[in-house]
Amino acid sequence: MTFQTDQSFGALAHRLVGRGLIERVAGPGRAIRHRLTAKGEATLRKGYQVVDEVFESSFAPLTRRQREEMYSLISRVLTEGDPPQKVGL
Numbered sequence: 001m002t003f004q005t006d007q008s009f010g011a012l013a014h015r016l017v018g019r020g021l022i023e024r025v026a027g028p029g030r031a032i033r034h035r036l037t038a039k040g041e042a043t044l045r046k047g048y049q050v051v052d053e054v055f056e057s058s059f060a061p062l063t064r065r066q067r068e069e070m071y072s073l074i075s076r077v078l079t080e081g082d083p084p085q086k087v088g089l
Helices: 006-018 038-058 064-079
Strands: 022-026 032-036
Touching: 006 022, 032 038
Parallel strands: none
Antiparallel strands: 022 032
């Protein structure tokens, strides 16, 4: 969920296409779908690496067991909430 209007998402998609990160492909009917390009996938992988490094340093004071417990509790809140949220990417 991005909380963006259709117009603002369209502008964002246009910029991502311009940077070669996504491409527009035909969908069912008049729909246009967006798909990551190879460059977009590489950028996403680099982003995941940055997030992993930030998480690692942010949660370094916790033991492995504490991190697992925190993950379990957050997952429970998300999946048992109203409405339940999708956990993961």
